Amino acid sequence: MAISEYFIRYLQRCDHLSDADLARLRAMPTRHYQAAPGEVIVEPGPKASQSCMMLRGISARLHRLKGRSGQQVITALHVPGDFVDLHGFVLNGLSHAVIAIGPVEVEFVDHSELVEITRNYPHLTRLLWRATLIDAEIHRQWLVAAASLRSNAHLAHLLCEIYTRLNVVGAATDLHFSMPLLQRELADLLGYSPIHVNRAVRDLRDRGLVRWVGAEITILDWDGLVRLARFDPDYLDLGREPT
Amino acid sequence: MAISEYFIRYLQRCDHLSDADLARLRAMPTRHYQAAPGEVIVEPGPKASQSCMMLRGISARLHRLKGRSGQQVITALHVPGDFVDLHGFVLNGLSHAVIAIGPVEVEFVDHSELVEITRNYPHLTRLLWRATLIDAEIHRQWLVAAASLRSNAHLAHLLCEIYTRLNVVGAATDLHFSMPLLQRELADLLGYSPIHVNRAVRDLRDRGLVRWVGAEITILDWDGLVRLARFDPDYLDLGREPT
DNA sequence: CGGTGACTTGACCTCTGTCAAGAGAAGTGG
DNA sequence: CCACTTCTCTTGACAGAGGTCAAGTCACCG
Secondary structure, eight states, X not given: OBOOHXXXXXXXXXXXXXXXXXXXXXXXXEEXXXXXXXXXXXXXXXXXXXXXXXXXXXXXXXXXXXXXXXXXXXXXXXXXXXXXXXXXXXXXXXXXXXXXXXXXXXXXXXXXXXXXXXXXXXXXXXXXXXXXXXXHHHHHHXXXXXXXXXXXXXXXXXXXXHHHHHHHTTSOBTTEEEOOOOHHHHHHHHTSOHHHHHHHHHHHHHTTSEEEETTEEEESOHHHHHHHHTOOGGGGXXXXXXX | OXXXXXXXXXXXXXXXXXXXXXXXXXXXXXXXXXXXXXXXXXXXXXOXXXXXXXXXXXXXXEEEOSSSSOOEEEEEEEOXXXXXXXXXXXXXXXXXXXXXXXXXXXXXXXXXXXXXXXXXXXXXXXXXXXXXXXXXXXXHHHHHHHHHOOHHHHHHXXXXXXXXXXXXXXXXXXXXEEOOOOHHHHHHHHTSOHHHHHHHHHHHHHTTSEEEETTEEEESOHHHHHHHHTOOGGGGOOSOOOO
């Protein structure tokens, strides 16, 4: 099976792709996979031989802490078009799992393909590199949010980011989107207790910023949400400034 | 001036360098620069034409928040050998400043040099890529620490990381090191108020884990500090597993 | 010697975690 | 169809962690 157009469009948001680059990408064999909610898509470990790209749904990077306290932390979310564990190709393996949030479709790419690209396609390599750095940019923004926002604004910031990212890839419009993250998982992501996440959700509802029923979320007041969260989408690198 | 051996040793910790790679690195012209404590070494902005490597001291990535509340967040620290803003080369510019923590020496490298390397030295490119991904790995670990640790353990985790990183590059031995971070800056980094950072410092002192006078820190009980912080240095990628 | 800035401490209040209990939806087996 | 279980969401009460204000100490420096 061939590589999906999602990821190609993702790269094209960053920079122009030559015909040779496009041909090389389309020649890349992939393996399609469908995951059930909560399923582990990628195990952590020292040696991976493939990496996966998101086609549909939302996935997350999950760090399980040692010491059987059961504590776990989510350090990243992924939407269609994201190359989820590309860093596992350049580093030696992963320190975290990748799990499905809701139903998910991905496609796996063999690392041998990536090795060949990094040897012979410097421009394509640079775009892959860049994709991993946008990831790191999001990490930094999450650190900023965690250090500077209170629970309600922190949650609001996450909603702004998810909607923006889903909207860019065409998976959400009209300020409405589906987010199958459980409140328990939001707690693992934001660093609060599940009960406090519930308080934050209630706060956003009481302020009239969102309608939130189950996994379906409608943003009622985008400007208000952005103001509360001090959200500035620059870090998502959505502009297409050619390198 | 030629590139410092610090960064070369940094790369060699990851993987073997061929003679051609070494020669290319040593042929790279650099500009030496000395910065005073608190000085801004790199300004944020959309277009950078050079990146800098740490020679001596400690520097930090500083995000200033909009809205003139004066709030700012530190999202990374750098020790000798680190390629501080290499990501500014692949992305288009930086979303944060780089500031000197205590007296600092760096050397700047022109992006045109890096462009040439990424075109003709795929193995070297991969090592540079890897360096930026270790950065991202540290970001993830900071997210995990922020989400799962209380203030005293969070501070302890930071001390473990800094000592380990300084020790690897030979800038700290015998569980003693110099850390010119002010408590106010620690607050910007850990996400607490300066006063609460002071409480965390006192807690570590009262537990007999550290002796901490001004910028001079001695770890009195490494195992105790590691246990409190649940510190696991795997994420720093210190092993030299060849790719 | 006065001024500045970092560090330190105490008092008080807000934010967040923990425990406990109940409401509602979804699935199972009789 | 109806108990029965399970899981999530929800809420209240209370305790502990962390923020804010205020004051005081100390080293450094002009």
